[in-house]
Amino acid sequence: MSSNPFLGTWQLRSGEFGEHGQPVTPYDMSRLQSRKVISQQGFSFLTLQDGKFYSAASGSYRFDEADYVETPAMTTWPVPEGQQYTFRYEFIDGLWHNKRTENGVQVEHEIWEKVAD
Structure with missing residues (x-):
């Protein structure tokens, strides 16, 4: 892929999450705010x-053409060194949709809107 569609500042619009055999539940967006900044060198987010x-x-x-993969270096939760999070992504009507699965089960789905380049 010749250009990087991820560069910029993103605001979380909606999502759902579940882990360790728990059901996937929607984020309560009336209580949650998250921004993700992606540069050529890396990503960071604050929630x-x-x-x-x-x-x-x-x-x-x-x-690549199908997957966006984050390798956290610093987090506010315990992450094993070298842990990667792989998301299937697509852009629909200017929104970035990403989905993450574990053992074939969807555990996360988020929709982000770019708010700055």
């Missing part, structure tokens, strides 16, 4: 819940 700090991470990423 607030009820206006207070909730989580953050930064690290490197790579992508």
Whole structure:
């Protein structure tokens, strides 16, 4: 892929998440805010819940025609060294949709909107 469609600042619009055998549940977007900044060198994100700090991470990423892969270097939760998160992605009407599965089961689906280049 010759250009990088991920560069810029992204605002989380909606999502759902579940892990460790728990059902996938929608994010409560009335309580949650998240921004992700992606540069040529890496990514970082910050999430607030009820206006207070909730989580953050930064690290490197790579992508191809189907997958966007983050390798966190610093996080506010325990992550094994070298852990990668692989998302299937697509852009629909200017929105970035990504889905992550574990053992063939969808555990995460997020929709991001670019708010700055």
